[in-house]
Amino acid sequence: xxxxxxxxxxxxxxxxxxxxxxxxxxxxxxxxxxxxxxxxxxxxxxxxxxxxxxxxxxx
Amino acid sequence: xxxxxxxxxxxxxxxxxxxxxxxxxxxxxxxxxxxxxxxxxxxxxxxxxxxxxxxxxxxxxxxxxxxxxxxxxxxxxxxxxxxxxxxxxxxxxxxxxxxxxxxxxxxxxxxxxxxxxxxxxxxxxxxxxxxxxxxxxxxxxxxxxxxxxxxxxxxxxxxxxxxxxxxxxxxxxxxxxxxxxxxxxxxxxxxxxxxxxxxxxxxxxxxxxxxxxxxxxxxxxxxxxxxxxxxxxxxxxxxxxxxxxxxxxxxxxxxxxxxx
Numbered sequence: 001x002x003x004x005x006x007x008x009x010x011x012x013x014x015x016x017x018x019x020x021x022x023x024x025x026x027x028x029x030x031x032x033x034x035x036x037x038x039x040x041x042x043x044x045x046x047x048x049x050x051x052x053x054x055x056x057x058x059x
Numbered sequence: 060x061x062x063x064x065x066x067x068x069x070x071x072x073x074x075x076x077x078x079x080x081x082x083x084x085x086x087x088x089x090x091x092x093x094x095x096x097x098x099x100x101x102x103x104x105x106x107x108x109x110x111x112x113x114x115x116x117x118x119x120x121x122x123x124x125x126x127x128x129x130x131x132x133x134x135x136x137x138x139x140x141x142x143x144x145x146x147x148x149x150x151x152x153x154x155x156x157x158x159x160x161x162x163x164x165x166x167x168x169x170x171x172x173x174x175x176x177x178x179x180x181x182x183x184x185x186x187x188x189x190x191x192x193x194x195x196x197x198x199x200x201x202x203x204x205x206x207x208x209x210x211x212x213x214x215x216x217x218x219x220x221x222x223x224x225x226x227x228x229x230x231x232x233x234x235x236x237x238x239x240x241x242x243x244x245x246x247x248x249x250x251x252x253x254x255x256x257x258x259x260x261x262x263x264x265x266x267x268x269x270x271x272x273x274x275x276x277x278x279x280x281x282x283x284x285x286x287x288x289x290x291x292x293x294x295x296x297x298x299x300x301x302x303x304x305x306x307x308x309x310x311x312x313x314x315x316x317x318x319x
Binding site: 001002003004006007008009010011013016019020021022023024025026027028029032033035036037039040043044047048050051052054056058059 | 102110114150155158159160174175178179180216217223224259264283284285286
């Protein structure tokens with residue numbers, strides 16, 4: 001997809017990375033969508049546990 | 060440490076069908092559920108500027124704040140799936156809020172089609188430098204000496220959870236003050252009205268560099284290269300409390316799709 005390829009090109013541009021990641025204490029993701037989907041799944045499991053452990057009742 | 064929960068992952072989502080070959084032919088809207096001036100907003104506007112040059116069409120950023128980031132996420136989910144609305148979303152609406160709220164006005168597992176995983180934020184516990192606290196131990200001691208008078212700012216549940224856990228473990232009495240964006244939190248810390256915060260470093264780089272805000276600890280496994288004097292949580296708390304968050308770029312799905 002054109003949009004995705006442009007986003008990838010932009011975030012990998014050396015100047016953009018310096019300005020928007022390195023100079024701002026941000027870590028580039030650098031992961032593909034499959035890995036990211038796994039990451040999201042894992043995060044949801046962790047989030048569910050954290051919220052449960054907090055004793056917080058859903059609002 | 061890298062997790063949407065404590066490091067601030069940000070991703071880009073698209074609420075749209077596969078666009079036509081001549082795409083784009085008109086303005087693209089970028090929705091971000093965060094307020095103007097914060098770290099996510101600054102990044103989104105820089106990305107939009109570059110996309111505008113590359114695609115030769117206007118790319119307009121729209122801040123849709125409030126509702127624990129659910130308002131912006133809903134706007135993204137309800138946008139026409141035509142490729143002309145994209146969203147920069149963080150972990151709160153995509154990962155956390157389904158467990159924090161009884162119901163959401165969107166389905167975090169079906170309503171967004173990921174375009175790109177963008178970055179992970181490094182989170183930090185910070186304080187207005189006038190408090191003269193340099194460490195978590197200093198902060199806890201001050202809070203105990205002045206119970207009920209210190210407050211901390213944050214704008215999301217996972218960040219608040221981190222502080223609440225710290226309070227429970229240490230007995231520190233620090234009142235939570237909710238905000239809608241990182242920029243609001245930074246202003247409150249600087250003014251001293253809410254002198255403590257848990258926030259992504261990207262929201263306050265100049266203030267940390269100038270010494271107006273003091274970083275007490277960062278949540279990553281390693282120290283931030285930009286602020287190497289700030290210790291990690293694992294160094295000072297034996298890894299007992301962890302925290303991360305992230306963001307991405309996504310869109311409404313053209314067809315029923317799942318992020319996970």
